[in-house]
Amino acid sequence: MNLDRATDLDRAPHGSSDDPDLLDFSANTNPEVPDGVEERYRAAFEAARTYPPEPPADFRRAAAAYVDCDPDAVIPTPGGLAAIRLAVSLAVDDGDTVLVPAPSFGEYAREVRLQGGKPVFVSPESIAEADPEPHALAVVCAPNNPTGDDYDSDSLEAFAARCRVADTTLLVDEAFRGFTDRPSLAGTDGVVVARSLTKLFGLPGMRAGFAVATGDLGAALRGARRAWNLSAPALATGAYCMRQDAFIRETRERVRTERERLRAAIRTRYAVEASNAPFLLVDVGDRSVDEVVATARERGVAIRDATTFRGLDSHVRVAVRRPAENDRLLAALGVDGV
Structure with a gap:
């Protein structure tokens, strides 16, 4: 590492919203923490x-x-x-x-x-x-x-x-x-x-x-x-x-079942990849990513513009949260729950 490289290199973009009025699906953190x-x-x-x-x-x-x-x-x-x-x-x-x-x-x-x-x-x-x-x-x-x-x-x-x-x-x-x-x-x-x-x-x-x-x-x-x-x-x-250990097991099961429920619902309108993680990558096709992100925001939900990832140009990323919160995500994306 040297002075010039550190000075000239841009920050990598990340998800996460600090807006208290938005339900944040742009960052992939567990909405639950262990008891105690x-x-x-x-x-x-x-x-x-x-x-x-x-x-x-x-x-x-x-x-x-x-x-x-x-x-x-x-x-x-x-x-x-x-x-x-x-x-x-x-x-x-x-x-x-x-x-x-x-x-x-x-x-x-x-x-x-x-x-x-x-x-x-x-x-x-x-x-x-x-x-x-x-x-x-x-x-x-x-x-x-x-x-x-x-x-x-x-x-x-x-x-x-x-x-x-x-x-x-x-x-x-x-x-x-x-x-x-x-x-x-x-x-x-x-x-x-x-x-x-x-x-x-x-x-x-x-x-x-x-x-x-x-x-x-x-x-x-x-x-x-x-x-x-x-x-x-x-x-x-x-x-x-x-x-x-119990918290870890419960989190894994919740994420697994909710991720598959979300994917089944989102697939009725968008292309969505299978995932082994607490998020889904959604291809919005010929729709504007900016408009999809903005519409979700107007409906109280923050999602990640995934075009900031190298090689992606029509994608958003959404986290997997609690069931009721995930229903709000589906509504913000304009799809029916499953």
Whole structure:
């Protein structure tokens, strides 16, 4: 990273609405939080009067149990994006090329460019079959945002094995993995997994997450991590959330059933992709995306203009929320509920 690159690089666009009069379907965060989380956050005030423990052992144990890895492989970070930046900064030098899925989360390409690297864009459905040989880093978003594409464990493990042979670091962004019952790639040699508490636990402002890596890669990430990089409330609340197994199961089931109900209804008017994530990518066809977004807004609902994702020109993205809220989304899109 250098001064000129950081000065000249634009911000990647994101969803989320701060308008209190709008029901927000533009961001993919859980509208529910685990019972007791507010009390746990408030109880951490006294701990916030001293520096957090270093390393934060309880958070690492909770994260390790959450994704089934060794606690020593957990590197706490202030959100999943901080884990992504840490991995990219260690893997990418000036002139390096990086396999990046597109359409996908815009921050991958931005972080690569900040380090002087060049993104090589590959479709999400084919990136796990790509040749990693000439690249310093390969990025996979599982499930992918905004398409909802996911990858079975065998294909990801095979890609990870090819990356090891090629001496290419594999970064797997599992921001939405917790909404599925598929296993994490955490603890796989040569792989950095990035996880966030933002999406599943409905706490985007908490800024808590972690990376997982083993061997020399893990040692480098631990060495590069800033001391005290998570606050005492974030550590305590994050550890608590990751132990709420019933909440996780209930969220997965609600998202699964509501996602399929929404998709069946939306398909009566628009083309909509199947998804393994808490959102749906909707193709509005020859309608104006601006008009679809504006009409939904007039009806009290914020949806994401997905044309800001590379390669999409007629799409919006909608989150999956609670049943009654999802009915409001359907009404805003002009379709009947199912």
